[in-house]
Amino acid sequence: xxxxxxxxxxLIQPGGxxxxxxxxxxxxxxxxxxxxxxxxPGKGLEWxxxxxNGDRTFYADSxxxxxxxxxxxxxxxxxxxxxxxxxxxTAVYYCAREFVQLSYWYFDLWGRGTLVTVSx
Amino acid sequence: xxxxxxxxxxxxxxxxxxRITCQGDNLRLYYASWYQQKPGQAPAVVVFGKDSRxxxxxxxxxxxxxxxxxxxxxxxxQAEDEGDYYCNTxxxxxxxxxxxxxxxxxxxx
Numbered sequence: 001x002x003x004x005x006x007x008x009x010x011l012i013q014p015g016g017x018x019x020x021x022x023x024x025x026x027x028x029x030x031x032x033x034x035x036x037x038x039x040x041p042g043k044g045l046e047w048x049x050x051x052x053n054g055d056r057t058f059y060a061d062s063x064x065x066x067x068x069x070x071x072x073x074x075x076x077x078x079x080x081x082x083x084x085x086x087x088x089x090t091a092v093y094y095c096a097r098e099f100v101q102l103s104y105w106y107f108d109l110w111g112r113g114t115l116v117t118v119s120x
Numbered sequence: 121x122x123x124x125x126x127x128x129x130x131x132x133x134x135x136x137x138x139r140i141t142c143q144g145d146n147l148r149l150y151y152a153s154w155y156q157q158k159p160g161q162a163p164a165v166v167v168f169g170k171d172s173r174x175x176x177x178x179x180x181x182x183x184x185x186x187x188x189x190x191x192x193x194x195x196x197x198q199a200e201d202e203g204d205y206y207c208n209t210x211x212x213x214x215x216x217x218x219x220x221x222x223x224x225x226x227x228x229x
Contacts, residue, residue, distance in 0.1 A: 035218065037163075045155070045163060045206050047218030058216045094162055105210060105218075106153035106168035113162055 002026030002109065004095050009114035016085050016118075022078040022095030022111055029071055033098035034078045035107065036069065038091035046091075050098065051078065063089075085118045092116075124152075124207055124221035131227040132197045140192040142207030142221045152190035152207040154183060157223075163206060167192055194226075202228045 008020035022034070036048040049069045050058045057069045068081045078095055092115050096107040124144040132138035142152055151170055155163035165174055167183035180195045190209075194201055205224045211217035 033216070037218075037220075044204075044223040045157075045208075045220040047208070047220055050216050050218065052216060056216070060217070099168075101169070103149075104151035104153065104169045106165050106208070107155070107163070108165060108174065110162040110164070 004097065004109060004111035006093075006095055006111040006114045009093065009116045011117045011119065012085055013120050014085060014087060014118055017081070017083045018085065018116060020080040020082070020093055020095075020114060020116070022080075024076045024078070024097075027097070028073075029076055029078055030073050033100050033105075034069075034071070035096045035098055036067075036078075036080050037094045037096055037107070038089075039094070039113075040088075040091045043091075048093070049080065082116070085116075087118050090116060090118045124209065124219055126205075126207060126221040126224045128222065129225045129227070131229055132194070133229050134199060135196055137193065137195045138197050138226065140194075140205050140224045140226065142190045142192075143188055144209070144219070144221075145188050146209055146212035146219070147185060147188050147190050149212055150209045151185060152183070152209045154181075154190075154192045155206045155208065156201075156203050157206065158203040166205075197226075197228050199228050202226055 005023045035050045051069045066084045070079045092113040094113045095111040097109040099108045153168040157163040171183045207221040
């Protein structure tokens with residue numbers, strides 16, 4: 001079955017670190033662009049980061065320098081390492097697979113999301 | 121960075137047609153994709169590209185684009201279409217950065 005299974009998340013104090021995982025099945029994460037998207041409570045969607053099908057990563061300004069996306073090819077898993085967490089990083093974090101074309105892209109597969117709460 | 125602007129809320133009578141718009145300069149360069157999200161669920165794409173739908177999405181959902189505005193049209197809205205709708209495209213910087221609209225809450229009356 002083609003799916004993304006997420007793990008990690010939880011309650012963390014401001015300034016702390018946390019790593020989210022997104023295990024893919026039914027396809028290889030090395031062959032696809034993969035992204036992280038978050039949604040603060042009661043708010044809209046926010047794109048966070050993308051990892052292309054090579055070795056390039058891209059980040060939103062709001063997380064650049066604090067978050068790092070990586071991939072373990074042997075485990076077919078995408079990670080989001082989140083450092084120096086802030087209260088405003090509190091959100092449900094989704095991993096998503098991208099379908100990329102020259103003039104458009106879209107997220108064609110989503111994980112179920114995992115909640116990260118940053119609070120003292 | 122670029123922004124995409126959506127109306128916060130729209131309502132439609134059952135069976136009628138509703139249009140949800142998304143405005144942004146980068147829509148002159150790239151097509152938008154549209155996502156439906158229901159409470160407690162992950163988003164799901166309903167329209168992408170020029171006017172394509174994933175398998176399983178009813179043909180009452182369609183997309184169009186003109187200049188800096190993308191439009192999602194639901195022709196003959198059903199009760200199950202109620203939810204939040206988000207547009208998404210690439211940032212206009214030329215890098216692989218994403219941007220979402222603020223979302224439109226659709227109420228079917």
